[in-house]
Amino acid sequence: MTINLDSKIPDGPLADKWQNFIANEKLVNPANKRKFKIIVVGTGLAGASAAATLGELGYQVEAFTFHDSPRRAHSIAAQGGINAAKNYQGDGDSVHRLFYDTIKGGDFRAREANVHRLAEVSVDIIDQMVAQGVPFAREYGGLLDNRSFGGAQVSRTFYARGQTGQQLLIGAYQQLARQIGLGNVKLWNRMEMVDVVNIDGRCAGIVTRDLMTGEFSSHSAHAVVLATGGYGNVFYLSTNAMACNVTGAWRAHRRGAAFANPCYTQIHPTCIPQADDFQSKLTLMSESLRNDGRIWVPKNPDETRRADQVPEDERDYYLERIYPSFGNLAPRDVSSRAAKRMVDAGQGVGPLKNGVYLDFAEAIDRLGEDTIRERYGNLFDMYERITGENPYEVPMRIYPASHYTMGGLWVDYELMTTIPGLYCAGEANFSDHGANRLGASALMQGLSDGYFVLPYTISQYLSEWLNKPIPDTSHEQFAKVQAEATDRFKGYMAIGGTRGPDHFHRELGKIIWDYCGMDRNATGLEKALSEIPALHEEFKTDLKVTGSDTNVNQTLEKAGRVDDFFELGMLMCKDALNREESCGGHFRSEHQTDEGEALRNDDDFAYVSAWEWSGDMANPIEHKEQLEYEVVHFQTRSYK
Amino acid sequence: MSTLTNLTLKIWRQDGPTGQGRFESHQIPEISDEASFLELLDILNERLIEEGKEAIVFDHDCREGICGTCSLMIDGQAHGPSKGAATCQIHMRTFNSGDEIVVEPWRAAAFPVIKDLMVDRAPLDRIIEAGGYITAPTGGAPDANLIPIPKPVADASMDAAACIGCGACVAACPNGAASLFTSAKLAHLNLLPQGQAERYKRAEAMVEKMDEYFGSCTNHGECQAACPKEISIDNIAIMNIDYLKSKFKNRKLLDR
Amino acid sequence: MAQTLNRGPVSGTAVKPPSKKKPFFVDFYSTAVGKKYVMAITGIIGIGFVIGHMIGNLKMYLGVVTEGDGRAYDIDIYGEFLRQILVPILPHGVFLWIMRFVLIGALVLHLHAAYSLTVLNRKARPVKYQTPRDYQVANFASRTMRWTGIIVVLFLAWHLADLTWGWANPDFVKGAVYRNLDTSLSRLPVAILYIVANIALGIHLFHGTWSLFQSLGWSSPRFNQWRRYLATGVATLVVVGNCSFPIAVQAGIIDYNPDAVTATQEAAP
Missing domain, CATH: 3.50.50.60 (FAD/NAD(P)-binding domain)
Structure with a gap:
């Protein structure tokens, strides 16, 4: 095709x-629609x-x-x-x-x-x-x-x-x-x-x-x-x-x-930080919290006091400091990377030092606890249920997590x-x-x-x-594709290795998050591109799916999905490596301003990369749709 | 953060809808109290797979208490011991070292067991299909601010609309009734001005569809206690009176 | 009713074949919600009767009064009065029979609705939970409605045989309410039976009174908290009032004295 x-x-x-x-547009009349x-x-x-x-x-x-x-x-x-x-x-x-x-x-x-x-x-x-x-x-x-x-x-x-x-x-x-x-x-x-x-x-x-x-x-x-x-x-x-x-x-x-x-891919700035290794998913706290919450970290990386005992002048309200006009409402990618920089600099908070504070103390003083409860009550409850901490009393801890693609x-x-x-x-x-x-x-x-x-x-x-025949499921192509799908799933059952699909998913996720997450660079992406196929090979030989394929089998379902994530992960890294600029959710550390902001390259990369499957996941074919702007003029996104 | 030790999980296993079913015991030597209950099952499942055994089948998805996919009767309570929380929001800190935790599927004629802990909750969809909507074909809607809705009314509607359709009310009800679910759905739409045109048609259709699958409400109040969204049984009273009125009003309309 | 697992697409689930219109009551009563309405309305009739009956019986404590040229037990006069209501519009005793028919009708409907709902609810969970439930709010009263109800019905049969028809009371004299009650409740096992049955009735009313507000849809945030208080009040009133009679008889506070009344009253029809 x-x-x-x-x-x-x-x-x-x-x-x-x-x-x-x-x-x-061409329409279909009501009688013909059926x-x-x-x-x-x-x-x-x-x-x-x-x-x-x-x-x-x-x-x-x-x-x-x-x-x-x-x-x-x-x-x-x-x-x-x-x-x-x-x-x-x-x-x-x-x-x-x-x-x-x-x-x-x-x-x-x-x-x-x-x-x-x-x-x-x-x-x-x-x-x-x-x-x-x-x-x-x-x-x-x-x-x-x-x-x-x-x-x-x-x-x-x-x-x-x-x-x-x-x-x-x-x-x-x-x-x-x-x-x-x-x-x-x-x-x-x-x-x-x-x-x-x-x-x-x-x-x-x-x-x-x-x-x-x-x-x-x-x-x-x-x-x-x-x-x-x-x-x-x-x-x-x-x-x-x-x-x-x-x-x-x-x-x-x-x-x-x-x-x-x-x-x-979008990293959402306000999620609850990971608590331990076997965590199965992260929970997002609505971004609307940033309307009334103030984000800060202690200026001193070795701060050990409780949040409410850190005096004002020892706190770094970094979003308000760096982006005075948007402050805590800076866009998602901007605030996510800012949080990452703070945590990477050792200023993170919480037991694993993997979060930043989202503090409502000032909003509660200004508006009263009832107003805050009215606006965010269920989010606060959710936070307390997950972490065991009461956000009306201590600031929330948040950290970015993958959220939208x-x-x-x-x-x-x-x-x-x-x-x-x-x-x-x-x-x-x-x-x-x-x-x-x-x-x-x-x-x-x-x-x-x-x-x-x-x-x-x-x-x-x-x-x-209209009124043209279309092939039905008796067509040989349906039989062929159906047989391929059947074989694929039988294949997962037959591998008989030692590890369940979750193990491979977790390992794959680590590679992608480390090398193709919030902050990407050529070396890391190259590394990912060599590690993913190796892990995929391991998946194909060491996967273990128990149970039967003629009744509910969530392990088998998962195996099929993880298999596709491998191929997608390759394409993500390939695309990220190919796009030699930083824009939006894609941040290449080679392409940043002196202040650490994303540096776009509109001359060379104002296009959509549309990848074609070549049959080999290591060698997809790139097509480009040039983006033409009639009304909007390129400008550097600034939320300062 | 601390660790729980020496837990015993007694879990219902059943091969299929017609299978007999039995309890199976599993030892959990150690688990962090930060883990969620479903993460405990994940860990157990990975262990089972590595031992060559079939993983335990259970419904789950969003793991933040909103999709309503998870179920489970944990220690005799629908959605386990935490108030106002779905199974996926139960954390191990709710339990103590050495506990035996019993996990059963939800049981009702309308919720046949598919496998292990997974049940079929399709009858809840049938109730919605019978009338749980406002007929508003795409495109013809008037401006959203045309009809002001008093804030308390919008809030009351939202309280009922918070239902996640998990079926805990049915599971917890000693009679296997779905009155809380149906009444929450009715209250959501029947309280709003937009829902008035079909109010009584909706009440009649949904209540009668509910009757085809579920038991009757005898006002124990267990549903409200089990509901992860703490939806009030006051909605059931509203449903009952709307149903009575529907019998008069719909007859009148049909006679026209 | 049981749901079977069919695979295949779902569609047209709300398309109903046109059905013949049934009479209102049959139509309404055919659903569980309708049956609960009937339970609640007949329950109100029952509660009204039980409270009225208990208050009437308090006349036991008034003992002997002077009426005209004779002396009689006040409750015996009250018994006769009930037969005289609406005379001469209705013949003697007819109003009482109308009331009895209403009560019998209510009882029959209450029992039928209870029976069919119980059958429905059993079918709604054919496979029970295999481990004990940990009930959060369902109380003893709500979970034992069927049993307290059966106890009350059996007691009712005994009570009629004992004090209305007299079959179960060897020393029964028609119309002599005070005397019959004393002779019957003087038997210790009978007194205990009355106390047990009335406690069961109280438990039944405790859940029933609260529950009927829900079933009838009488809900308003303003008075909802009073529903529990009312239920407690009704149940307490009935239990205390009704149990006082066997206790009073056993304690000798109520004690029939044939010499205290004039013979004519005694022989009244």
Whole structure:
């Protein structure tokens, strides 16, 4: 399959492009919609909202989730909020400002047209979610409340306590449930997509594995939407849920979809530091905490006093000191690296000296404990439950952790990957965040893709296939791919080594975190590129999967996912090595200013790297989509 | 940070939905009190795999108490001994050295055991499909600030909406009832102005769907005590009265 | 009801075939919530009866009063009064029978609802937990409703046989309430039976009174805390009031004296 990076950006001035697209797109009339079958893989915000809307429109939709219920997807764990250019606070917000903040926050590595569309539909998302019964926080007058968030100077973030992701996902899930109940959507639960099937240059369907019976089956459709989430779990320790994986996107990549910007991974600045070696995951504390908390470390690396006994003049409020205008609200990548520098300098706090303080003492004095409890009560409770410390009395300890991945399958303006008929939505695609995502924008992108973009763009492709036959699952290609998948899983069972998949995942995660984490350099990346294949070899010969493959086997599921993480990890390091600049979440220590800030190279690297699978994980083929900026001018991101 | 020693885990193993099932004992010589209970199971599973035995199957995912995937009856309590916490939020510091910890799957006719500690909770989805939504097709929504919602109402709705759908209420209920789940879902939508148009249709449909799978509420209050989000049984009272009203109002509407 | 594990896509779960409209009561009573309403409403009738019955019985302590030209036990006059209610609109005794029918109807419904809910709840958990539960808030009263209920029903049958029909009271004289009560409760095992049964009734009412507010949906943050107090009050009132009679008889405070009353009253129908 040849790679053609045509971004299909519509004509017209930036602000009119989306409207022009809608005005000129090809539609499918209501009576014909039921002739088309669409598969949606994943039921998080993007998947559930897409499946629900497409079902509502009249398409035959089949939704697949590997969870027991669509409501479990990891979108549910987003805490802080969702951005929208509503300007309800009258503080100077506008679609253009949200667009500009997102581009700037993404360090000028995102596609202008996509981001502008995202900002435009953000407004509709809030309307839609409120109509659907999402109980957003309100003012006493009954109007919607907003909070401010990192990387913006306006308050445009809508929230539902510290559970915004949960409320939005439940909203989307309820719409999906309605369509399932009505019979417009068929839901397959506990089914994992294990491969994509292409026939005659278009995506013809998928192959799945039933997690309860171990059975493989094929499903054909006119179009397939992957909404399978991000790959942050490649680090092993991340804030992602245990089951989050790259398999959906990676299998599509192996079948010809280009994978874009894999090195753009986001490290979230406010997570609870690791407590010991066998920790299975890290917990994120919403970034909204930075609204009222002040971040500091003791000036003296050998400080042994309790936090509240360290006098003011012996504390270093380093974010306020280095970035006076944004202070504690500096963007995620900036504050993450600042925290890393503090800890690396030996100024870390806590038993393992692996964190920095996030202190609410001043906010509690100023606003009272009740107000703080009202705003962050559940986050404080969560912190106390995990650490056993009461954050109303002692400052929280936080440290950055892998959280979100901006990279993903390359998609054009219509969210189609390089395989015709295969779409990708939500975190799984690369499109809107550039090299760094602003807080509260992930929920916005997932819902925008699912509710307001895909349902429009998919008809453009489907209309070509009206009344044309498509191959069904009896086609030999389905049988071939299904047999390959079956063999792959039988292979994991047959290795009979000595170590479970978690062991390899942990080892792989360590390599990626050490060499391709917050701070990268050529030597480290080279090292990673030689260590990963060695570990992968070991995986292939020393993996041990117990149990049977004809019934629930979580070890086997994990083995398949870890296998794909190896190949992805290689591509990440390759991409990071290739990108000789620092931008957003990608920080190369060779490319920094004298003050230790990221140094972008717009002349040589203002492009999207879209990688093609060559059959050998050590030698992927790079393609470039040059980023053209009509409206925005490059500038050095400064939050000082 | 300290260490717990000499724990015994008595864990339910069952090969499949029709299998007999039995308890299996495992010794844990040492574990840090910072570990979560599920991390203890992870460590045990890695050991089992290395010994060539099958790992214990249990549902889990986000491990921060929000996705509602984890379950487990630990020492006779749904989601274990901590109040207002899901199984994934239980830390070993809750236990003492030398404890025997008994772990069972949740048991209800509606929640058949799939394997070991994993159960099927699909009937909760069926209840939502029956009416747990507001019909609001994509695209037609009016401005979000068009209908002001008093803060206490939005807050009360949010209290109910915090439900994570884990099914602990069913597991803890001596009658295997899902009244707390259903009532929380109803209260979430029925309290909001946007939910009024379908309020009684929703109440009728969801209560009757619930009846197909679950037992009845006899007001023990165990569900509220087990709920990781501490959702109040006051919602059940609201559900009951809405259901009664639905029987009048829906009849009236149908007669038109 | 039991859920089986079927694999395959889920769809159309909320599409219901049109069904014939059933009469309101049948329709409502067919669900567990409807049955709980019936439990609660019949329970209120029962509570009302139990409290009224107990208060009426307190007339035992008034002993003998003078009425017209004779002297009679106050409670015997009260017994006759109940038959006279609404005379002459209704014939003698008819109102009492209407009340009895209401009570019988309520009892039958209460029992049927309790029985069917118990069956439903047993089916909802066919495989029990294999290790003991650690209940957090479910109390003794809430978990023993079925047993206290059965004790109360059996006692009720005995109580009717003893003091209404007289089968279980060898020295029974129809209409002589004071005398019958004294002779019956003078037997120590009978007195103990009454005390035990009334404690069971009290336990039943303690959960029932609180629970009916939930079942009927009477919930308001303003008065919810009073529901527990009310339940405790009702249960205490009934237990203390009703248990005082066997104790008083055994202690000799209530002691029938045939010479204290005029014979005409004694022979009244």
